[in-house]
Amino acid sequence: MGDLRAHSYLKIILLFGLALPLQLLASEAYQLLRGDPAGYAAVVPGKALKFPEDHLPHPDYRIEWWYLTANLIDASGAHYDVHWTLFRQSMSPLADPGGWSSNQVWMAHAALSTPEGHVYKQQFARGGIGQAGVEWTTTNKVTANPESTTATNSPDQFQAWLDNGMLKGQGSSPLPGQLSFTVEDFEVSLNLNVATPWVLQGDAGYSRKSNMGQASYYYSQPHITITGEVTRNQQTTNLTGQGWLDREWSSQPLAPNQPGWDWLSVHLDDGHALMVYRLRQDNGEDWISGSWITPEGQTTSLNKSDIVFQPIRHTTLKTGTNTHHKLPLHWRVALPGLGLSWTVAPRSEDHWLNTAFPYWEGPVTLEGTMAGQGFLELTGYPESQ
Amino acid sequence: MKRQFKQTIWVFVTLISHYRRHPGQALTMALGLISGVALWAAVQLINDHARSSYAEADQLLGAEARYWIRSDNSLGVAVADYVDLRRAGFEQLYPVIETQVRDAQGRSVAIIATDLLALPVGSGIGSNARYSNPFGASSWLALIQADYQAWYPQSLATQLGIEPGQRLILASGEHLPPALIQTQTQQGQRVFMDIAAAMAILGTDTFSYLGVGRLSESEQLRLAALLPATLTLVTNHQALDLAQVTESLHTHLTALGLLSFAVGLFIVFNAVRFSLLARQGTLTTLREMGVSLGMLSIAIIAESLLWTLFGTSLGLVSGYALSQLLLPAMAMSLQSLYAAELGTLIGIRPEQVLQAFGLSLAGVVLALTLPLWLRARESIRRQRDTTAQWQQDQRGIGWMALVAMGLLGLAAALYPWMASIEQGFLILALVMFGGALLLPWLVLSLIETCARLLPKQQWLLRWAVSDALAQLPHLRIALMALLLTLTANIGVTTLVDSFRTALGDWLETRLAADIYVQSESLDIEAVKQVAWLSGYSPRIGVDLRWQNRPTSIRGLDLNAPDTVGMVLAQDQGVQNQQAQDQARQAWRAGDSSVIPILANEQVRYLAHTPLGSMIELPTPTGLRRFKIIGYVHDYGNSSLAFYLPGETVMALWPAAELLGAGLWLSDPAAQIDPDWLSSRLSALGVKPGQWVRQGEIKRLSFAIFDRTFAITATLNTLTLLVAGLSLLTALLAVHQQRLPEYAHWRSMGVNFSQWLQIVALPLLLMLAVTLLLSLPLGFSLSWLLINKLNVIAFGWTMPLLWSWWPLAKLGILTLGIVLTTLTVSVVRVRQTLPTAIQQLAGDSG
Structure with missing residues (x-):
C-alpha cells in the first residue's frame, strides 16, 4: 500500500467500537471507510506539498500516518526487520479544542522480526495531553561549558511519538533522524540517514485511489540507510540496512467497491526502488498503481498498463486458535516496458498481526532481473473456512 | 435378571403412584426442597460471586493493578508526571480518578474514571493471541468526546432513578454526562466515565492515582528511580485484604443460608411423615407380596434421586433469581463497608451445581430415604400394630x-x-x-x-x-x-x-461538629480567624500497614470540642468515668519513651491486642513503641486505626496530611441557608461538594x-x-x-x-x-x-x-x-x- 495502508483506516475506525462479530467487522469497517467525508478537508489535485510543514499533522483531514519499514542485518548477516507506524485520526470534523477535549486519537504499531520470530504490539492514545503527537519541539541545549549554563534554543525539531515509541528528526524534518521503540523485551534504536530527496507519489503527491474521486496526499522516502541496534536482556546486536518511510493523509480513501488491497515496497540490489499496489475491486478490475525510483530518487509513476502484479499461489495460515486465512504470499511482479521481472516470496510466513483488525505485513525477498528485498502488506482477506 | 428389573420398575411405579393420589404431598415436598435449596443457593451464589470479585481486586476496570502510584500529599498525580512515565516506556501505567460525590438529593455516588485508550488491556500479546480490543463491543466514541457518557449498571440506575440519556445533578451543581446503562469490567456499583469528563466535572487537573500492571524487578527499580519525590509506588494488597476482612461476613451469610435449608428440610420431613402414614399400607402389602427388601431399597433410592434432581434443578433456578434480586443491595453494602467492588453479573459454575445436588441429596436421604427405608425394614407384624406406633x-x-x-x-x-x-x-x-x-x-x-x-x-x-x-x-x-x-x-x-441504637449513640458523640469538610485546600489558618465558627477539629493522618493489615494513623486536635469529650469504649480497664478521664489525661499528656495511644476496637478484637499492650508502628525513622491505653468504637470501619494528638503525628510522620476538619458554627441555625454556608466555606478554600452537614452523614x-x-x-x-x-x-x-x-x-x-x-x-x-x-x-x-x-x-x-x-x-x-x-x-x-x-x-x- 504505501498508498493504501488502509488496514490502518480500519483499525482506527475500530475506535468507533463496532458491536459486530469479527467477520462482519471487516466489511462494516470498509463501509465506514467509504463514508461521507463531509466536513473534513478534501483531497484535491494540484495542491503543492510544502516542506517541512507537511511533515506535521493535518488535523482537518480525517486520517493520516507516518509509516516506516526496514530490512536490516546483523554482523553475521542474520535478518532483522522492523515496522513502526503512527496513525492519527480526527474523531470529528470540528476544529480540535485541544487538551483533554482533543478530538484527535493516535495509534501505534510496532513490530520486529528476529531470527527467533516475530513480535509486535498495538497501542492507542488520546491527543491533547502529550502522550502522543507529532510536532516540532524547541529543545533547550545546554552548552558544553559547565561555567556558563546559558541555554540556547536549537532549531525546531521534528518528533512523532506515542509513549516511548518515537521518530525524532535531527531538524524540522523526520529524516535524517532516529527511531526508537520497545516491543516485548526488545529495545530498538535506529539512526536513519538520507541522501536523496522526498519522492512525491502519484501526480506530484496527489495519489488517486479509484476512478470515483477517492485519493490521498502521499509522499515517501524510499532510500533510508540505517545503522542501529536491538537490545534484549542487556545483549546488544548491531544492525545495518535500508528503510522506507511513507507519509499519507486523506479524508475518504476508499471507493465503495474495494474490499482490500496488496502492497509491496522493494529495494533492489542495483539501488533502484519499486512500489506497487493493487486495490482489489468487486468487479474484478483491480486498481493497480506504483512507482519506479532511481538510486538518485528520480521517480516514474506507473499505472496499470505498466505493471504486472499477480499472485503465484495462496498459502493457508493458522492465524488464531480457531482461525485460518488464505493469503497470496508469493507473487510475480514485472514491469514489461522496462524489461524487468521478479518473483516475490516471504522471508517467513509468520507475520500475521492479530491486532484489533488483523493483517499480514512482513519482509519479502525478490528474485529475477536483479535481486532485492522489501515489505509486503496484505489486508482485507476474509477468514477461510 | 430381566424379570427382576421389570419387577423393580413395577415396585418403583407402585411407590411413586402414591404422589398421584396425594398431589398435595408431592407439592409440599417439592416446596420444601425447592425453597430450601433456593435460599441456600441464593446465599451461596452471592458469597461465591463476592469472593471471586475480591480475587479480581488486583485488577481495575479490566486492567491489571499490581501496584498503585500515589501522591504523598493529597494533591493527586499530575498529568505531566503520568505522561513522562508513559513516555519513559511504562505502558502498564494508567490514570484513575476514583471518588465519592453527593448528588443534589444528598445521596452518595461513587465515580470511577480512566482513559480507556491508555488502559493496558491485553498487553503482552503473543503472535498467536488475538489482540483484545480495549474498547469492548460498544460504541465508545461518545464516551470519550463531549458531551461524554456516564455508564451505570442497571441496579445503580434503578436505585438512583436514572433513565438512559438523563444527567445526574451533583450537589456541586455540576451535571454528570448523559446516562447509558452499560458496564465496564470491574465497574461495580460505580458510575464509570472517561477521565476527561471526570476531570471537568470534578474541577481537578490531577488523577487520584495511577494503576500499575505487572513490573519486572528491573522495571520496578527503574520506575522507583524515575518517580518524582512526591509520588510513591505502593503494592496492591487489596485482594488479600478484602478476602480477609469480609470472611466473617460471608460465614455469617452461609450460616443464614444453611438455616434456610434446614427449615426447608423440616418441610420435607413433614411431608414424608404424612406420606409414610399413607404409604404404610403400600409398603406392607408389597412386602407381604414377597417383594424383597433389596428391590424395595432400589425403588426407594430411585425415588430419592428423582426428588433430588427435581429439587436441585428448580431450587437452583429459583435461587439464581433470588440472588439477582439480593445482589444490588449486597454489592452496595460491600462497597460502603469494605470498598469492595462486586460485578453485576452472577454466574453459576459446575461446582456450585454439584454442591447444591450434594446438599439436596443429603437432605433427601435424611428426610425421605432413611425414614422410608427404616419403615420398609420393619417387620410386617409391627407395621400393622398401631399401638406399637403410638408407643x-x-x-x-x-x-x-x-x-x-x-x-x-x-x-x-x-x-x-x-x-x-x-x-x-x-x-x-x-x-x-x-x-x-x-x-x-x-x-x-x-x-x-x-x-x-x-x-x-x-x-x-x-x-x-x-x-x-x-x-x-x-x-x-x-x-x-x-x-x-x-x-x-x-x-x-x-x-x-x-x-x-449503638450506631446512633456513637454517631451522636463522634459527629459533634455541625459541618464536616473533606478538602485538601481547606485554609486551616483562616478557619481560626473567622467569627462565624465557634470551634474546629482538624484531622491529619497517614495510612500504613501494621500486622499486614491496612492501618490508619489519625492525629486529633487536643483543643477540639470532640477530642475533649471523646468517649472511650467500655472495657475491663476503662469502665467508669474516672478511668475514662485518667486514660484521656494520659493520652493528652503523652510520654517521651513509650507513647500512650488510643486504638479502635478492631485493634483489640481483630488484631488481638489487649489493653495495655506495647505495640510498634513503622515511622519514617524506624519503629516506635506505643502503649494502648484505651479503645474507641469505630463502627463500619474495616481497617485498624490508631489515634494520637495531632502534634505527635506530625512529629513522627512528617508526611501526614490534612484529611479534613469538623467545624462548629457560632450560630448553628445559620446552616439552614445553604448559600450562606457555601459562600463562607468557599472563602476558606472549600469547594461545593467537599463539605457535608452532620445530619447528612448520619442519614447516610x-x-x-x-x-x-x-x-x-x-x-x-x-x-x-x-x-x-x-x-x-x-x-x-x-x-x-x-x-x-x-x-x-x-x-x-x-x-x-x-x-x-x-x-x-x-x-x-x-x-x-x-x-x-x-x-x-x-x-x-x-x-x-x-x-x-x-x-x-x-x-x-x-x-x-x-x-x-x-x-x-x-x-x-x-x-x-x-x-x-x-x-x-x-x-x-x-x-x-x-x-x-x-x-x-x-x-x-
Missing part, C-alpha cells in the same frame, strides 16, 4: 428430649473455647437445634400436666387437651421449624436493633446500615413464610387424615363451635409453648451474636438492647400466620366434611 412415638419424644439436653450440654461445654466465627456458629446451631428437639417434650409434658389438673366437669377442655395428644405427632415437626425461625428472627432482630450512615441488614431481614422474612407454609401443609394434612374421625364426632352431636374449640385450642396451646420457648432461645442467640460472633467477625462491641416491641410485632405476625393457616384448614374441613359424613353413612350402611 414408639412417645418414646421418640423422650429420646429427642435426651438428645436435646445432650446438644445443649455440648454447647455449654464448648462455649468457653469459642474463638473463631465457625465455632461460634456451631454453638449457635447446637443451641437452636437443641431447643427445637426439646419442644415436643415440653408440649407433651404440658399436655399431660393439663390433663391431670383439669377438673372432670370441663369435658370439652379435657377433650381438647387429649386431642392435642392426637395432633402433636403430626404438627411437631412444623412447630419445630417455626421455633427455629422464630428464634432466628428474635436473635437477628435484637442484633439489628441493638446495633442500630443509617442508609448504609439499613441496606447492609436488608439481606438479613429478607432472608428472615422468607424463612418465616416458609415455616408458616410448613404449618399450613401440616394442618391441611392432619385434618384431611382425620376427616372420618370428625364425621364421627359430628354424628355424635358435636357442633361446629365445639369442634373448633377441640381442634383449635390444642393448636394455640402448642403455639404458645413454641412462642414462649423462642424467647429464651432468641435471647441466647442474640447474646451470642452480639457479644461473641459480632466481636469476632467485625471487632465491634455494643450493648445488647432487649426491646419488646419488635418481639410483639413478631408474635402478632406469627399469630396472624397461624390463624390464617387455621382458617384455611377449617374452611377446607367445612367443605369436605359433608362428603365424609356421607361416606361414613355409606360405610356403616
Whole structure:
C-alpha cells in the first residue's frame, strides 16, 4: 500500500467500537471507510506539498500516518526487520479544542522480526495531553561549558511519538533522524540517514485511489540507510540496512467497491526502488498503481498498463486458535516496458498481526532481473473456512 | 435378571403412584426442597460471586493493578508526571480518578474514571493471541468526546432513578454526562466515565492515582528511580485484604443460608411423615407380596434421586433469581463497608451445581430415604400394630428430649473455647437445634400436666387437651421449624436493633461538629480567624500497614470540642468515668519513651491486642513503641486505626496530611441557608461538594446500615413464610387424615363451635409453648451474636438492647400466620366434611 495502508483506516475506525462479530467487522469497517467525508478537508489535485510543514499533522483531514519499514542485518548477516507506524485520526470534523477535549486519537504499531520470530504490539492514545503527537519541539541545549549554563534554543525539531515509541528528526524534518521503540523485551534504536530527496507519489503527491474521486496526499522516502541496534536482556546486536518511510493523509480513501488491497515496497540490489499496489475491486478490475525510483530518487509513476502484479499461489495460515486465512504470499511482479521481472516470496510466513483488525505485513525477498528485498502488506482477506 | 428389573420398575411405579393420589404431598415436598435449596443457593451464589470479585481486586476496570502510584500529599498525580512515565516506556501505567460525590438529593455516588485508550488491556500479546480490543463491543466514541457518557449498571440506575440519556445533578451543581446503562469490567456499583469528563466535572487537573500492571524487578527499580519525590509506588494488597476482612461476613451469610435449608428440610420431613402414614399400607402389602427388601431399597433410592434432581434443578433456578434480586443491595453494602467492588453479573459454575445436588441429596436421604427405608425394614407384624406406633412415638419424644439436653450440654461445654466465627456458629446451631428437639417434650409434658389438673366437669377442655395428644405427632415437626425461625428472627432482630441504637449513640458523640469538610485546600489558618465558627477539629493522618493489615494513623486536635469529650469504649480497664478521664489525661499528656495511644476496637478484637499492650508502628525513622491505653468504637470501619494528638503525628510522620476538619458554627441555625454556608466555606478554600452537614452523614450512615441488614431481614422474612407454609401443609394434612374421625364426632352431636374449640385450642396451646420457648432461645442467640460472633467477625462491641416491641410485632405476625393457616384448614374441613359424613353413612350402611 504505501498508498493504501488502509488496514490502518480500519483499525482506527475500530475506535468507533463496532458491536459486530469479527467477520462482519471487516466489511462494516470498509463501509465506514467509504463514508461521507463531509466536513473534513478534501483531497484535491494540484495542491503543492510544502516542506517541512507537511511533515506535521493535518488535523482537518480525517486520517493520516507516518509509516516506516526496514530490512536490516546483523554482523553475521542474520535478518532483522522492523515496522513502526503512527496513525492519527480526527474523531470529528470540528476544529480540535485541544487538551483533554482533543478530538484527535493516535495509534501505534510496532513490530520486529528476529531470527527467533516475530513480535509486535498495538497501542492507542488520546491527543491533547502529550502522550502522543507529532510536532516540532524547541529543545533547550545546554552548552558544553559547565561555567556558563546559558541555554540556547536549537532549531525546531521534528518528533512523532506515542509513549516511548518515537521518530525524532535531527531538524524540522523526520529524516535524517532516529527511531526508537520497545516491543516485548526488545529495545530498538535506529539512526536513519538520507541522501536523496522526498519522492512525491502519484501526480506530484496527489495519489488517486479509484476512478470515483477517492485519493490521498502521499509522499515517501524510499532510500533510508540505517545503522542501529536491538537490545534484549542487556545483549546488544548491531544492525545495518535500508528503510522506507511513507507519509499519507486523506479524508475518504476508499471507493465503495474495494474490499482490500496488496502492497509491496522493494529495494533492489542495483539501488533502484519499486512500489506497487493493487486495490482489489468487486468487479474484478483491480486498481493497480506504483512507482519506479532511481538510486538518485528520480521517480516514474506507473499505472496499470505498466505493471504486472499477480499472485503465484495462496498459502493457508493458522492465524488464531480457531482461525485460518488464505493469503497470496508469493507473487510475480514485472514491469514489461522496462524489461524487468521478479518473483516475490516471504522471508517467513509468520507475520500475521492479530491486532484489533488483523493483517499480514512482513519482509519479502525478490528474485529475477536483479535481486532485492522489501515489505509486503496484505489486508482485507476474509477468514477461510 | 430381566424379570427382576421389570419387577423393580413395577415396585418403583407402585411407590411413586402414591404422589398421584396425594398431589398435595408431592407439592409440599417439592416446596420444601425447592425453597430450601433456593435460599441456600441464593446465599451461596452471592458469597461465591463476592469472593471471586475480591480475587479480581488486583485488577481495575479490566486492567491489571499490581501496584498503585500515589501522591504523598493529597494533591493527586499530575498529568505531566503520568505522561513522562508513559513516555519513559511504562505502558502498564494508567490514570484513575476514583471518588465519592453527593448528588443534589444528598445521596452518595461513587465515580470511577480512566482513559480507556491508555488502559493496558491485553498487553503482552503473543503472535498467536488475538489482540483484545480495549474498547469492548460498544460504541465508545461518545464516551470519550463531549458531551461524554456516564455508564451505570442497571441496579445503580434503578436505585438512583436514572433513565438512559438523563444527567445526574451533583450537589456541586455540576451535571454528570448523559446516562447509558452499560458496564465496564470491574465497574461495580460505580458510575464509570472517561477521565476527561471526570476531570471537568470534578474541577481537578490531577488523577487520584495511577494503576500499575505487572513490573519486572528491573522495571520496578527503574520506575522507583524515575518517580518524582512526591509520588510513591505502593503494592496492591487489596485482594488479600478484602478476602480477609469480609470472611466473617460471608460465614455469617452461609450460616443464614444453611438455616434456610434446614427449615426447608423440616418441610420435607413433614411431608414424608404424612406420606409414610399413607404409604404404610403400600409398603406392607408389597412386602407381604414377597417383594424383597433389596428391590424395595432400589425403588426407594430411585425415588430419592428423582426428588433430588427435581429439587436441585428448580431450587437452583429459583435461587439464581433470588440472588439477582439480593445482589444490588449486597454489592452496595460491600462497597460502603469494605470498598469492595462486586460485578453485576452472577454466574453459576459446575461446582456450585454439584454442591447444591450434594446438599439436596443429603437432605433427601435424611428426610425421605432413611425414614422410608427404616419403615420398609420393619417387620410386617409391627407395621400393622398401631399401638406399637403410638408407643414408639412417645418414646421418640423422650429420646429427642435426651438428645436435646445432650446438644445443649455440648454447647455449654464448648462455649468457653469459642474463638473463631465457625465455632461460634456451631454453638449457635447446637443451641437452636437443641431447643427445637426439646419442644415436643415440653408440649407433651404440658399436655399431660393439663390433663391431670383439669377438673372432670370441663369435658370439652379435657377433650381438647387429649386431642392435642392426637395432633402433636403430626404438627411437631412444623412447630419445630417455626421455633427455629422464630428464634432466628428474635436473635437477628435484637442484633439489628441493638446495633442500630449503638450506631446512633456513637454517631451522636463522634459527629459533634455541625459541618464536616473533606478538602485538601481547606485554609486551616483562616478557619481560626473567622467569627462565624465557634470551634474546629482538624484531622491529619497517614495510612500504613501494621500486622499486614491496612492501618490508619489519625492525629486529633487536643483543643477540639470532640477530642475533649471523646468517649472511650467500655472495657475491663476503662469502665467508669474516672478511668475514662485518667486514660484521656494520659493520652493528652503523652510520654517521651513509650507513647500512650488510643486504638479502635478492631485493634483489640481483630488484631488481638489487649489493653495495655506495647505495640510498634513503622515511622519514617524506624519503629516506635506505643502503649494502648484505651479503645474507641469505630463502627463500619474495616481497617485498624490508631489515634494520637495531632502534634505527635506530625512529629513522627512528617508526611501526614490534612484529611479534613469538623467545624462548629457560632450560630448553628445559620446552616439552614445553604448559600450562606457555601459562600463562607468557599472563602476558606472549600469547594461545593467537599463539605457535608452532620445530619447528612448520619442519614447516610443509617442508609448504609439499613441496606447492609436488608439481606438479613429478607432472608428472615422468607424463612418465616416458609415455616408458616410448613404449618399450613401440616394442618391441611392432619385434618384431611382425620376427616372420618370428625364425621364421627359430628354424628355424635358435636357442633361446629365445639369442634373448633377441640381442634383449635390444642393448636394455640402448642403455639404458645413454641412462642414462649423462642424467647429464651432468641435471647441466647442474640447474646451470642452480639457479644461473641459480632466481636469476632467485625471487632465491634455494643450493648445488647432487649426491646419488646419488635418481639410483639413478631408474635402478632406469627399469630396472624397461624390463624390464617387455621382458617384455611377449617374452611377446607367445612367443605369436605359433608362428603365424609356421607361416606361414613355409606360405610356403616
